[in-house]
Amino acid sequence: MPSQTDRPASNPGPSPSGRDGFERRVFRATVIVLATLAAAYLMWTLVDLLLLLFACALVAMILLTITNWLRIRTRLPFAVSLGLTVLLLLALIGGAFAFFGTTMQTEFTELATRLPAAWANVQARLAESRIGAAILERAQGLAPSGQTIVNAVTTALATVGGALSGLVLVLIGGLYLAAQPTLYAGGVMRMIPTAARERTAETLDAISVSLKNWLKGQALGMLFVGVGTGLGLWLVGVPAAWAIGLVAGLAEFVPYLGVLLAGIPAVILGFGQGTDTGLWTIGVLIAVQQLQGNLVMPLLQNKMVDLPPAVTIFGIIAAGILFGVPGVLLATPLTIVVLVLIRRLYLHEDKHEMLASAETAAPPPTIVDPDRAAS
Structure with missing residues (x-):
């Protein structure tokens, strides 16, 4: 007969301390998930403000890049260099408007005057053929009503007004950020846990240098598209060629948008002058786009x-x-910011590996740990 000591011990079940630990872990995980969802919802609600801050940061980066260039060559204090940068940019913009203002006004007036007549001429040419007449008939069926056009124009004007006010805010905000970069960078770093500050600072430096290099290349690309489009259209005899080139250059800040926006009025005006001019216009636009994508940008x-x-x-x-x-x-x-974050935080690439081809001089001041700087 088996003794009492030979009987298997019954399962005593989880101890109270174990249950308490499990409940604490579940509670902590629930709080973290809820806090993450709340933070994501808050960021989505404030997305317009975040985009505005990002645009201000880009303007500040441009100002700091030019200011740093002046400081290296003139040995002037930071405040003086920043003031000279703002004055030089204002003088450049004002001088461009003073020098080209009358010409551009004439060009845009001519564009607004000639475009309806050129479109009527294109319609007449299309109506001469059966295929062209079918295209016109289909296009007229898809044409919006008068009220729709009025509503679209009203919305566009409101959008332009909002964009101008937003542009003023971006310029002012960018100037404030550029005036005291250490203050704002240090404030951001103080919100980061101490253990993660060094890696965060390296990531922010990588983003800063990547954006600065992109802005340099994009500025040269916009200049090429604007001058190339204007010069090419002027050579083939398209009216208001330089006005179209200006629109193409400015719109090229969004890649591939400049040639597309400039192409519609350019092609209409070109075919309004004649079939040969229209075909030459298409050739110019294609040539500029191909040179931009296959020669200029690879060199940059x-x-x-x-x-x-x-x-x-x-x-x-x-x-x-x-x-x-x-x-x-x-x-x-x-997109650049997202790619840098992926390469740094997910692929764990080293900062120097990412910026191997970048310039070594970054816009001062460098993002540092505020506690380490205070010590």
Whole structure:
């Protein structure tokens, strides 16, 4: 007969301390999940403000880059260099308007005057053929009503007004950020846990240098598209060629948008002058786009972030769907930020590996740990 000591011991079940630990872990995980969802909802609610801050940061980066260039060559104090930078930019913009203002006004007036007549001429040419008449009939069936056009124009004017006010806020905010970069960078770093500050500072430096290099390359690309489009259209005899070139250059801040926006009025005006001029106009636009994509931008790749065309296009589409027009305007720099974060935080690439082809001089002051700087 088995003794009492040979009987298997019954399972005593989890101890009270074990249950308490499990409940604490569940409670902590629940709080973290809820806090994450609340933070994501808050960021989505404030997305317009965050985009505005990002645009201000881009303006500040431009000002700091020029200011740093002046400081290196003139040995002037930071405040004086920043003031000279602002004055030089204002003088450049004012001088450009004073020098080209009358010409551009004449060009845009001519564009507004000639465009309806050129469109009527194109319609008449299309109506002469059976295929062209069918295209016109289909286009007229798809044409919006008068009220729809009025509503669209009203919305466009309201959008332009909002964009101008937003531009003023961005310029002022960018100037304030550029005036005291250490103050704002240090404030951001103080919100980061001490153990993660060094890695965060390196990531922010990588983002800063990548955006700075992209801005340099993009500025040269915009200049090429504007001058190339204006000069090419002027050579083939398209009216208001330089006005179209100006629109193409400015719109090229969003990749591939400049030639598309300039192409519609340019082709209409070109075919309004004649079939040969219209075909030459299409040839000029294609040539500028091909040179931009296959020659100019590859030569500038060592001065900017290497973004594959597919990534750029899908980034613009995604930003437009999520954030609207502001998202489209800021799509490329936002894509750069996302790629840098992926390479740093997910692929764990070293900062020096990412910026191997970048310039070694970064815009001062460098983002540092505020506690370490205080010590």
